[in-house]
Amino acid sequence: MGDDPGLNRVRPVTFPTVPDQASKEDRLKPRLLVGFLGIPALLLTIWLGGMVYALLITGVVILGLWEYFRLLRRGGLVPRPIISYLAALAFLAACAGRVGLFGQSLSLEALGLLFFTIVFLLIIVLQTGEVLFPSGTAWTNLSVNVLGVLWIAGFGASFILVRSADFSAFGGTVDAAFRLTASLYVSVWICDSLAYFLGKRFGKKKILPLVSPKKTVVGTVSGLIGALLTMFLLGAAGFLPTDIFSLAHLLVLGVIVGGAGQMGDFVESRLKRDFEVKDTGALLPGHGGVLDRFDSLLFVMPLTYLYLVLVVLP
Numbered sequence: 304m305g306d307d308p309g310l311n312r313v314r315p316v317t318f319p320t321v322p323d324q325a326s327k328e329d330r331l332k333p334r335l336l337v338g339f340l341g342i343p344a345l346l347l348t349i350w351l352g353g354m355v356y357a358l359l360i361t362g363v364v365i366l367g368l369w370e371y372f373r374l375l376r377r378g379g380l381v382p383r384p385i386i387s388y389l390a391a392l393a394f395l396a397a398c399a400g401r402v403g404l405f406g407q408s409l410s411l412e413a414l415g416l417l418f419f420t421i422v423f424l425l426i427i428v429l430q431t432g433e434v435l436f437p438s439g440t441a442w443t444n445l446s447v448n449v450l451g452v453l454w455i456a457g458f459g460a461s462f463i464l465v466r467s468a469d470f471s472a473f474g475g476t477v478d479a480a481f482r483l484t485a486s487l488y489v490s491v492w493i494c495d496s497l498a499y500f501l502g503k504r505f506g507k508k509k510i511l512p513l514v515s516p517k518k519t520v521v522g523t524v525s526g527l528i529g530a531l532l533t534m535f536l537l538g539a540a541g542f543l544p545t546d547i548f549s550l551a552h553l554l555v556l557g558v559i560v561g562g563a564g565q566m567g568d569f570v571e572s573r574l575k576r577d578f579e580v581k582d583t584g585a586l587l588p589g590h591g592g593v594l595d596r597f598d599s600l601l602f603v604m605p606l607t608y609l610y611l612v613l614v615v616l617p
Contacts, residue, residue: 337587342492349466349484357399357463364391364459366593370583371451378578381438383429383448390425391456394418398460402467411612418457425452454601455594461605468608472617473547482543487607490533490560491599498526498565515572523565530561552615559606560599567602571595 348359368391372382397417400409409417429448433441465487470479502522510520534557535550537543543553571594575583584592 341587345488346485349488350481352466352478352481354399354404356466357395357404360459360462361392361395363462363593363597364395364456366584366586367455367459367597368451370586370592370594371455374574374578374580374583375447375451380440380447381444382451383432383444386425386428386432387448387452387456390421390452391459393421394452394456394460395463397421398463402463404463404467422449422453422457425449458601458605459597461608462600464608465604465611468611468616470547470616473544475544475546477544479544479547482537483548483607486534486537486543487556487560487603488600489537490530490557491564491603493533494526494530494561494564495568495599497529498522501525511569514569514576518569518572526565527558527561530564531557533557534560547615555610555614556607559610560603563602563606564599567599570602571598 345359348356365388368384368387372384372387375382396405397409397414399405400417401411401414402408426445426449429445433445438444462484466480466484468480468483473479498518499522502517502519502525506519506521508520509516510518510523531554534543534553538545538548538550538553548556571583575581582591583594586592587596
C-alpha cells in the first residue's frame with residue numbers, strides 16, 4: 304500500500320512580519336503599555352479567584368486554540384474546531400467542578416475519569432469525522448487536533464486547579480492558593496526576563512539553535528537561577544507561607560518554573576519554526592499571541608498541581 308499523498312502536502316507559510324524600519328522604541332512602547340495595564344489586571348483576577356479567574360482561563364484556552372488552529376490551516380492541515388472547543392470547555396468544566404465552582408466538589412478520582420472520558424470521546428468523534436468527511440491528511444489531522452486540545456486545554460485547565468487548591472488542613476488565615484498562583488506567574492515573568500536580557504547581553508553559545516536560534520546557554524541558566532531565587536525570596540519574605548512551603552518545596556517549585564517552564568517556551572518555539580512564524584498571533588501588541596505569553600505556564604501549572612497532590616497536600 305502506498306502512503307497517503309495528503310501527508311506530503313503540508314507546507315509552512317510565513318506570516319507578515321513587522322518591517323525592519325520600525326524603531327526599537329516603536330516596538331517597545333506597546334509592549335510596555337500592555338505590561339503596565341495587563342499585569343495589575345491579571346494579578347487582580349488571580350486574587351479574585353473563583354469563577355472570575357476560571358472565566359479568564361477559559362478565554363485564554365479558547366484564544367490559544369484559535370491561534371493554534373490558525374497555524375494548522377496556514378500549514379495546509381484541516382483542524383476540527385467545533386469538537387475541539389467543546390472538548391476544551393469540558394476539560395475546564397471538569398476542573399471547575401473539582402474545585403467546587405458548581406457546588407459540591409468532585410473527587411480526584413472523578414476528575415480523572417472525566418478527563419479519560421473527554422479524551423476517549425474526542426478521539427472517537429475526530430476519527431468518525433475523518434471517515435465521513437475525508438480531508439486527505441486524516442491521521443495527521445487527528446494527531447494535531449488531539450495534541451492541541453490536550454496541550455492547550457488539558458494543561459490549561461490545571462490553572463484553575465492550582466488557584467483553588469485546598470490548603471485548609473494547614474490552618475492559617477492567608478489565601479495560600481492565591482499566593483502560590485501569583486508567585487508562579489511572577490517567577491515565570493522574572494525567568495523569561497532574565498533569560499532574555501542576560502542571554503542577549505552575555506550569551507554566546509546557542510542552546511538549541513535548530514529550535515530557538517536566539518536563545519543561549521547563559522540566558523537559559525540565568526532564567527533557571529532567577530526562578531529559584533524568586534521562589535526563595537518570596538518564601539523568605541513570608542509571602543509564601545513557610546509552614547506549607549518548606550525550603551525543599553521552594554526548590555522544586557523553582558525548578559518547575561525555571562526548567563519545565565523554559566521547556567514549554569522551547570516547545571512553542573519549535574511549533575513556530577515548523578510554520579515559519581515569529582508569533583502565534585498579534586492579540587497582545589509587542590508580546591505576540593496568547594500562546595506566546597502562556598507557553599511556559601502551560602507546563603508549569605500542571606506539574607505544580609501534580610506536585611501539590613502527590614507531595615505537598617496531606
